[in-house]
Amino acid sequence: MKTQLTLKVNGERRDLIVAAHKTLLEVLREDLNLTGTKHGCELGECGTCTVLVDGLPVLSCLALPVELQGREIKTVEGMAENGRLHPLQQAFAELGAAQCGYCTPGILLTAEALLAGNTAPTRDEVREALAGNLCRCTGYTKILEAVELAALRMHGARA
Amino acid sequence: MNASKLSVIGQSLPKIDAWAKVTGETKYADDMVLPRMAHAKLLRSPHPHALIRRIDTTRAAALPGVYAVITGRDLPRVKFGIMPVSQDEEALCVEKVRMVGDAVAAVAAVDEETAERAARLIEVDYEPLKPLMSIEESLASPDVRIHEYGDGPNVHKAVSLQFGDVEAAFAGSHLVREDVFYFEGNTHLPMEQHAAVAHWGPDGKLTLWSSTQTPHYVHRLLSKILDTPQAHIRVVAAPVGGGFGGKLDPFAHEIAACKLSQVTGRPVKITLTREEVFYVHRGRHPVLMWVKTGFARDGGITGMHFRSWLDGGAYGSYGVASTFYTGVLQTVTYKIPVYKFEGARVFTNKPPCGPKRGHGTPQPRFAVECQIDKAAEQLGLDPADMRRRNLTEPFTKTANHLTISTTGLGECIDRVVEASGWRQKRGKLPPGRGIGIACSAYLTGAGSAIYWNDMPHSGAVVRADRSGLVAVLCGATDIGQGSDSILAYLVAEVLGIQPKDIRVHPADTDLTPVDLGSYSSRVTLMAGNAAIQAATHLRARIFEAAAKKLEVAPDQLAARDRRVFVIDDPEKGMSFAEAVVLGESMHGVLAFPGSYAPPKRAGKYKGGGVGPSPCYSFTACVVEVDVDAETGDVKPAEIWIAHDVGRALNPLLVEGQTEGSVYMGLGEALMEEQVFRKGVHKSPSMLDYKSPTTLETPEIHTILVETDDPEGPFGAKEAGQGPLLPVPPAVANAVHDAVGVRIDEIPISPDKVIRALELKRQGKLPRVGPEKLPLFTFPVPKAVESAFGLPAEEISVRPFDPQRSFGA
Numbered sequence: 002m003k004t005q006l007t008l009k010v011n012g013e014r015r016d017l018i019v020a021a022h023k024t025l026l027e028v029l030r031e032d033l034n035l036t037g038t039k040h041g042c043e044l045g046e047c048g049t050c051t052v053l054v055d056g057l058p059v060l061s062c063l064a065l066p067v068e069l070q071g072r073e074i075k076t077v078e079g080m081a082e083n084g085r086l087h088p089l090q091q092a093f094a095e096l097g098a099a100q101c102g103y104c105t106p107g108i109l110l111t112a113e114a115l116l117a118g119n120t121a122p123t124r125d126e127v128r129e130a131l132a133g134n135l136c137r138c139t140g141y142t143k144i145l146e147a148v149e150l151a152a153l154r155m156h157g158a159r160a
Numbered sequence: 161m162n163a164s165k166l167s168v169i170g171q172s173l174p175k176i177d178a179w180a181k182v183t184g185e186t187k188y189a190d191d192m193v194l195p196r197m198a199h200a201k202l203l204r205s206p207h208p209h210a211l212i213r214r215i216d217t218t219r220a221a222a223l224p225g226v227y228a229v230i231t232g233r234d235l236p237r238v239k240f241g242i243m244p245v246s247q248d249e250e251a252l253c254v255e256k257v258r259m260v261g262d263a264v265a266a267v268a269a270v271d272e273e274t275a276e277r278a279a280r281l282i283e284v285d286y287e288p289l290k291p292l293m294s295i296e297e298s299l300a301s302p303d304v305r306i307h308e309y310g311d312g313p314n315v316h317k318a319v320s321l322q323f324g325d326v327e328a329a330f331a332g333s334h335l336v337r338e339d340v341f342y343f344e345g346n347t348h349l350p351m352e353q354h355a356a357v358a359h360w361g362p363d364g365k366l367t368l369w370s371s372t373q374t375p376h377y378v379h380r381l382l383s384k385i386l387d388t389p390q391a392h393i394r395v396v397a398a399p400v401g402g403g404f405g406g407k408l409d410p411f412a413h414e415i416a417a418c419k420l421s422q423v424t425g426r427p428v429k430i431t432l433t434r435e436e437v438f439y440v441h442r443g444r445h446p447v448l449m450w451v452k453t454g455f456a457r458d459g460g461i462t463g464m465h466f467r468s469w470l471d472g473g474a475y476g477s478y479g480v481a482s483t484f485y486t487g488v489l490q491t492v493t494y495k496i497p498v499y500k501f502e503g504a505r506v507f508t509n510k511p512p513c514g515p516k517r518g519h520g521t522p523q524p525r526f527a528v529e530c531q532i533d534k535a536a537e538q539l540g541l542d543p544a545d546m547r548r549r550n551l552t553e554p555f556t557k558t559a560n561h562l563t564i565s566t567t568g569l570g571e572c573i574d575r576v577v578e579a580s581g582w583r584q585k586r587g588k589l590p591p592g593r594g595i596g597i598a599c600s601a602y603l604t605g606a607g608s609a610i611y612w613n614d615m616p617h618s619g620a621v622v623r624a625d626r627s628g629l630v631a632v633l634c635g636a637t638d639i640g641q642g643s644d645s646i647l648a649y650l651v652a653e654v655l656g657i658q659p660k661d662i663r664v665h666p667a668d669t670d671l672t673p674v675d676l677g678s679y680s681s682r683v684t685l686m687a688g689n690a691a692i693q694a695a696t697h698l699r700a701r702i703f704e705a706a707a708k709k710l711e712v713a714p715d716q717l718a719a720r721d722r723r724v725f726v727i728d729d730p731e732k733g734m735s736f737a738e739a740v741v742l743g744e745s746m747h748g749v750l751a752f753p754g755s756y757a758p759p760k761r762a763g764k765y766k767g768g769g770v771g772p773s774p775c776y777s778f779t780a781c782v783v784e785v786d787v788d789a790e791t792g793d794v795k796p797a798e799i800w801i802a803h804d805v806g807r808a809l810n811p812l813l814v815e816g817q818t819e820g821s822v823y824m825g826l827g828e829a830l831m832e833e834q835v836f837r838k839g840v841h842k843s844p845s846m847l848d849y850k851s852p853t854t855l856e857t858p859e860i861h862t863i864l865v866e867t868d869d870p871e872g873p874f875g876a877k878e879a880g881q882g883p884l885l886p887v888p889p890a891v892a893n894a895v896h897d898a899v900g901v902r903i904d905e906i907p908i909s910p911d912k913v914i915r916a917l918e919l920k921r922q923g924k925l926p927r928v929g930p931e932k933l934p935l936f937t938f939p940v941p942k943a944v945e946s947a948f949g950l951p952a953e954e955i956s957v958r959p960f961d962p963q964r965s966f967g968a
Contacts, residue, residue, distance in 0.1 A: 137351055
C-alpha cells in the first residue's frame with residue numbers, strides 16, 4: 002500500500018509517494034537518492050544507518066517515515082553548509098578517522114548530536130556516545146581523537 | 161631549497177579520498193543505480209549437507225514483477241575456485257549442497273522485495289545427508305564424503321615439510337615442551353555487506369562493479385565460469401567498505417548477477433543481507449595445533465615441530481595456502497635452526513574458511529608465543545629477554561629457505577618494554593591485573609601469484625596532462641587501507657608535486673594495468689614500486705625537455721614544490737606544468753608504464769611457493785589486562801605496540817592500520833567466534849556475533865620502527881596485517897600474569913577463565929584448552945636441508961633511489 006507523505010530532510014521539503022512499510026533508510030537511499038546513509042545490518046544492531054531526527058540520533062533502518070512527517074531529518078549530506086565542511090567532517094578527514102568510510106556517516110551524525118549537548122566531552126563520554134556505532138577498520142582511536150579535535154575547534158578549550 | 165629532503169613521504173597527510181568519505185559522496189557498489197536496473201536475490205540452502213532432488217521455479221517465475229529465475233542448470237556446468245588446485249565451487253549448486261547458505265537459485269525482479277518473495281516461492285526437494293560439523297567428525301566419517309577430491313576422505317590438503325633433524329635437536333635440548341592449542345574461527349565482519357551490479361550489454365560485453373578486493377582474479381574466473389572471453393568482461397572494484405580478506409573470492413552473488421543481466425537484458429544489482437555475509441564467510445580457520453619445541457638453557461630455540469589441523473568448511477577457497485601459512489612464518493619471527501611442519505585441512509559442512517587479516521598466521525603465532533611464555537617461566541627467564549635472545553638475523557635465510565632482509569624486531573621489543581613499564585610491572589601488579597608480551601612477523605606481499613605466470617604482479621600508468629594534472633592508473637583496490645593515497649604520495653614525491661595535483665584511477669580491468677589484489681599486504685610495496693617506476697620514466701622525459709630549455713644537463717635538475725629547477729641554482733627553473741608542456745612538445749603524449757614483480761625466491765621444494773615475500777614486517781606487543789575473578793571477564797586496560805614498517809610513508813595511515821589491527825586482534829582474542837549448532841550459525845547477526853565497541857577498545861599506544869628496507873618503496877614494508885598477530889597471545893600471557901591460569905584456546909571468553917580459576921582452586925593444572933588430538937597420519941615429509949643462517953641471496957636493487965633521484 003502506497004502512501005503520500007512530506008518529509009523535511011536537510012532543511013528541504015520533499016513530497017513522496019512510497020510504500021507505507023518502507024523504512025526511513027530505504028526511503029532516503031532509494032527514493033531521495035541520499036546514498037550517504039549506509040546500511041550495515043538493517044536490524045538496528047550496528048549504528049551505520051544513523052541519522053538525526055530533531056537533532057537526536059535515530060537508526061534509520063528501524064524508523065518509519067510515516068511517523069516522521071514534520072520532523073527535522075538530517076543526513077550526512079546535510080552536515081556541510083554552503084560548501085563548508087562541518088568541523089567534525091574536517092577533523093575526521095585530517096586525522097584519518099575514516100578508513101573504508103562506510104561507518105563514517107553514522108558516526109559523524111552521532112558525534113554531532115553529542116557535541117550539540119556537550120561542548121567539551123571527555124574521552125569516556127565520547128566512547129559512551131559512540132558505543133552503538135560499530136567500526137571495523139580504525140580501532141576507534143582516530144575517531145575519538147577527531148571528535149575531540151572538532152569539539153575543541155567548535156567550542157574552544159575545555160573549561 | 162633542499163633538493164634531497166623528502167617533501168611528501170613521511171608526512172601525516174589526509175587520505176586523498178578522505179573528503180568524499182566524510183561527506184557520504186563515496187559511491188560503494190550498493191550506491192550505484194543504473195536505468196532499468198533489476199534487483200536480485202539468491203535462494204540458499206537451509207541444510208548443511210543434502211542432495212538436491214528437484215528445483216521447481218514455476219511459481220516464482222509467475223510472480224508479477226519477476227524478470228527471471230535461474231538455477232545452476234542455466235549456467236555452464238563448470239566448477240571454479242580461487243586456487244587452481246581447488247576447483248570445487250558452483251555459483252548455484254546443481255546436485256548437492258554442502259553448507260547452510262549454499263546458493264541454489266537466483267531471481268531478478270523489479271525490486272528487492274519482489275525478488276525476495278519470489279525466491280521464497282521456489283520449491284527445492286532436498287535429501288538430507290549426514291552433516292560433518294567438526295574436524296574429528298569429518299576424519300571419523302570416511303563413508304560420508306563432502307567432496308570427491310583431496311588428500312583423503314574429507315581431507316582437502318595434507319602437507320609435510322622438514323628442514324633438518326628436529327629429533328636430534330630435541331635430544332640435545334635443555335628443555336623440550338609439547339603443548340596443544342586451539343584457535344576458534346571468526347569472521348571479517350566488514351561494515352559493508354557485499355554488493356555487485358552487473359550489466360551485460362547488447363554488444364555482448366559484460367561489466368561487473370563489485371565490492372571486491374581482487375578484481376583481477378574475479379575477471380579471470382568469470383571468464384571460465386560464464387564461458388565468455390575474458391576480453392569481453394570488465395570488472396571494476398567499487399570502493400570497498402571493509403574487506404579484511406572477506407571479499408577475495410569470486411562469489412555466487414556476483415556470478416548470478418552477471419547471468420541474470422544476460423538473460424533479462426537489464427543491469428542487475430544484488431546486495432547481501434548481513435546474515436548472508438556470515439554464511440559467505442571465508443574467514444579465520446579454526447585451527448587445532450600441537451607444537452613441540454626444544455630450548456637451550458639460555459632460552460634459545462633449538463628446533464621446532466609444528467602440527468596444525470584446519471577446519472576448512474565446505475570448500476577449498478584459499479585453503480591450500482592457508483594450510484601452508486599455519487606453518488611457514490614461524491621461522492621468520494625467531495631463530496629456529498631446524499624445523500618440521502605438518503598440516504592438514506579438513507572439509508566440514510560449514511561456510512568455507514579462507515584468508516582473514518593475517519591469513520593462517522595468527523593461529524600459530526598464538527600457539528608459539530604462549531608456549532614461549534611457558535618455557536620462559538620454566539627456565540626462569542624474563543619473557544621479553546627470551547624473545548630477544550631468539551631474534552632472526554637480517555639478510556639471512558631461515559630453515560625453510562625464506563629470505564629475511566631487514567628486521568627491527570629487537571628495537572620493537574625494546575620500545576614496548578620501555579613504553580609499557582614492563583620491567584616494573586611484570587609479576588608485580590596487584591592481583592587480577594597482569595601484563596603479557598608477544599611478537600610476530602608478516603609478509604609484505606606474497607612472492608607468488610595464485611596462478612603461476614611470468615607477468616608483473618602489479619602495474620601502473622602515470623600520465624601527465626598538459627594542464628599539469630597527473631593521473632595514476634593502477635589496478636590496485638582501495639579497501640580503506642589507503643592504497644589510492646599511497647600511490648598519490650609516491651608519485652607526488654617522485655615528480656615534486658602535491659597529492660592534490662594527482663588523480664588516482666584504480667581497479668578497472670579495462671583501463672588500469674593489472675594488480676593482483678588487496679591481499680597479503682602487497683599493495684604498498686608492489687603497486688607502489690610499479691607507480692614509482694612509471695613516475696620515474698615520466699620525470700626523465702620532463703627533465704630532458706626542461707634541461708634543454710634551461711641549458712643544463714638533465715641530471716642537474718630536481719623536482720620539488722611543483723617546480724623543476726637546477727639543483728645548484730634553485731632560482732633557475734620553471735613550474736611543473738610548464739615542464740610538462742615542454743616534455744609533451746618534445747616527446748609527444750606523456751604516459752608511462754611501470755611494472756613490478758617480486759624477486760623469485762621460492763624454495764626449491766614442493767610447497768616452497770608459500771611464504772616467500774620481498775620483505776617481512778615485525779611487531780612486538782605488550783598488553784595489560786584486568787581479570788575479574790568473579791565473572792571471568794578479561795578487560796584490556798592498555799596496549800603498547802611497536803611495528804617495524806620499514807618506513808612510514810604516511811605515519812598517520814600506518815598508525816591507523818596498526819590500531820585497526822590491534823582492535824581486530826582483541827576482538828578475536830576475547831569474544832569473536834564463528835560457531836555452529838546443528839549446521840546453523842549460532843550468531844549470524846551483529847548483535848549476537850560479539851565484536852568490540854568503543855567501550856571494549858582500550859588506549860592503544862603505537863610506536864613505529866623504521867628499518868628502511870631495500871625492497872620497499874622508499875624503504876616501506878607492510879602495516880595492515882602484521883600488527884594483529886601478537887595481540888591474542890599477548891592477551892593470553894597477560895591473563896596468566898594476572899591470575900595464574902593458562903587459557904590455551906582463543907577466544908579467551910569468561911567461561912574459560914572461570915573454569916581455569918576453578919581448576920586452580922582445586923589444585924589441578926590451571927589450564928583450559930584442547931585435551932586431545934585427532935588420529936591422523938600425515939604424509940612422510942621429503943627431507944630438505946635447513947637453510948638456517950645462510951646469507952641472503954642478492955637483494956634486488958631498489959627500483960627507485962630517492963638519493964639519486966633528487967640529485968643529492
